[in-house]
Amino acid sequence: MISQTEENYLKAIFKLSEKSNQPVNTNAIAHEVNTAAASVTDMAKRLAKNGYINYERYKGVTLTTKGDEIAKKLIRKHRLWEVFLFDKLNFTWDEVHDIAEQLEHIQSEELVDRMDKLLGHPKFDPHGDPIPDKQGVFTQREQRPISEMAKSETGVIVGVREHSKPFLQYLERFHLVLGTRIEVLEIFDYDGSMKILTEEHGEKIITQKVANNLFVSLG
Amino acid sequence: MISQTEENYLKAIFKLSEKSNQPVNTNAIAHEVNTAAASVTDMAKRLAKNGYINYERYKGVTLTTKGDEIAKKLIRKHRLWEVFLFDKLNFTWDEVHDIAEQLEHIQSEELVDRMDKLLGHPKFDPHGDPIPDKQGVFTQREQRPISEMAKSETGVIVGVREHSKPFLQYLERFHLVLGTRIEVLEIFDYDGSMKILTEEHGEKIITQKVANNLFVSLG
DNA sequence: ACATATTTTTAGATTGGTCTAAAAATATGT
DNA sequence: ACATATTTTTAGACCAATCTAAAAATATGT
Ligand SMILES: [Mn+2]
Ligand SMILES: [Mn+2]
Ligand SMILES: [Mn+2]
Ligand SMILES: [Mn+2]
Numbered sequence: 001m002i003s004q005t006e007e008n009y010l011k012a013i014f015k016l017s018e019k020s021n022q023p024v025n026t027n028a029i030a031h032e033v034n035t036a037a038a039s040v041t042d043m044a045k046r047l048a049k050n051g052y053i054n055y056e057r058y059k060g061v062t063l064t065t066k067g068d069e070i071a072k073k074l075i076r077k078h079r080l081w082e083v084f085l086f087d088k089l090n091f092t093w094d095e096v097h098d099i100a101e102q103l104e105h106i107q108s109e110e111l112v113d114r115m116d117k118l119l120g121h122p123k124f125d126p127h128g129d130p131i132p133d134k135q136g137v138f139t140q141r142e143q144r145p146i147s148e149m150a151k152s153e154t155g156v157i158v159g160v161r162e163h164s165k166p167f168l169q170y171l172e173r174f175h176l177v178l179g180t181r182i183e184v185l186e187i188f189d190y191d192g193s194m195k196i197l198t199e200e201h202g203e204k205i206i207t208q209k210v211a212n213n214l215f216v217s218l219g
Numbered sequence: 220m221i222s223q224t225e226e227n228y229l230k231a232i233f234k235l236s237e238k239s240n241q242p243v244n245t246n247a248i249a250h251e252v253n254t255a256a257a258s259v260t261d262m263a264k265r266l267a268k269n270g271y272i273n274y275e276r277y278k279g280v281t282l283t284t285k286g287d288e289i290a291k292k293l294i295r296k297h298r299l300w301e302v303f304l305f306d307k308l309n310f311t312w313d314e315v316h317d318i319a320e321q322l323e324h325i326q327s328e329e330l331v332d333r334m335d336k337l338l339g340h341p342k343f344d345p346h347g348d349p350i351p352d353k354q355g356v357f358t359q360r361e362q363r364p365i366s367e368m369a370k371s372e373t374g375v376i377v378g379v380r381e382h383s384k385p386f387l388q389y390l391e392r393f394h395l396v397l398g399t400r401i402e403v404l405e406i407f408d409y410d411g412s413m414k415i416l417t418e419e420h421g422e423k424i425i426t427q428k429v430a431n432n433l434f435v436s437l438g
Numbered sequence: 439a440c441a442t443a444t445t446t447t448t449a450g451a452t453t454g455g456t457c458t459a460a461a462a463a464t465a466t467g468t
Numbered sequence: 469a470c471a472t473a474t475t476t477t478t479a480g481a482c483c484a485a486t487c488t489a490a491a492a493a494t495a496t497g498t
Contacts, residue, residue: 025476026475027474035456036457037477039455042456058475085330089330091333099327102326107321111318245445246446255486257447260446260448262486276493
């Protein structure tokens, strides 16, 4: 049986593989799982020995099919639990992640399937991240950061790039939550800030940082 | 932070303390948590060092207030999760225990409170075992095994003494589930078996073993 | 009471997961 | 190309949790 620690490493490697396509290097993993690089090397040997990753000294690691499947299952479980916490227990979107970090390690295929059904087979979690299906397939969606929108374009907020508590609480505070329809009124080249119009809460100025971390679906 | 292993030991000690009132001895714990006696001795030292139990060499162990509280919280979580799995996800009463064994270790006071609310503050789990409230108080209930009922007495099945999968499946098969009203028609002194009448499924003969492991609330 | 049986503890080893400090390999800049 | 910086691995140690085998303490029976 795979341990929670091993699972966390696989998830970290998966996450880091997503954006680079390159083998994932030791330091990156160390940073992601919050350990010393030496510990990562030890774990890499173990994961390789058990067939979860391909590892060559000094060359970084990649997931095997087996490791990839486990990582996707973890993400599926994590995001389904987030939906449960959000939809059924009314936790806020800045609270769900920490609890889901624990719940994602519960081992029961049947439980996952039934949760999925109970929740109505959701395709996205409370942060707008896609939930892979039983086969590990992620729903693709046309989305771009608000910062890439042109003047007078409209769209609906569908996700966040940054997942930090402060950012999520900030968004909540200013009613910039998932499902909010916005229109770009003005773009200030000086500092990249933007004036936007929301249906329910009027005009707002958002900084470039915010605009860059909020995804919209155009139209 | 207390580990899952330590939690399991505390739960085992609590369970064993319930029936004996005496300090719990090493072998009993070893049997309960499925380890070697030597491992229990090691763990006893650690749990004592951390203030969860009182331990004196060769004298057995008792829970401290701190240890007792943790054990009760574990039982509360375990049984609430069982209710969730049974009520909301339609697992059967022989399936819920194994998954709850994992879920009971999730650390979040808030989660427990909200689950409790979602489930309607249940007082008993799917096996009829009492769920302690937030303060650790168990609901008391008048109950006795069917084997102690007199002829022509009536009652409602409210719990099981044995929790094994085979027994639970056996009961399901013969419709002897919680809430079933029964009347004792005849008692066979020869082997302790009994003839009972159920409202929905007619007359049945049950063995002494079954009669002894099924609790009813009289009236 | 004393020999025997049972229970419990200790001794010593193993495995998973972690660390720091030092060594080795790789990358980078002029 | 070579010195320097960075990254990665190794070496050696530690802690939690476990085991088996042997020793010590306690319980039991006649
Ligand atoms: Mn999350
Ligand atoms: Mn999420
Ligand atoms: Mn149970
Ligand atoms: Mn139960």
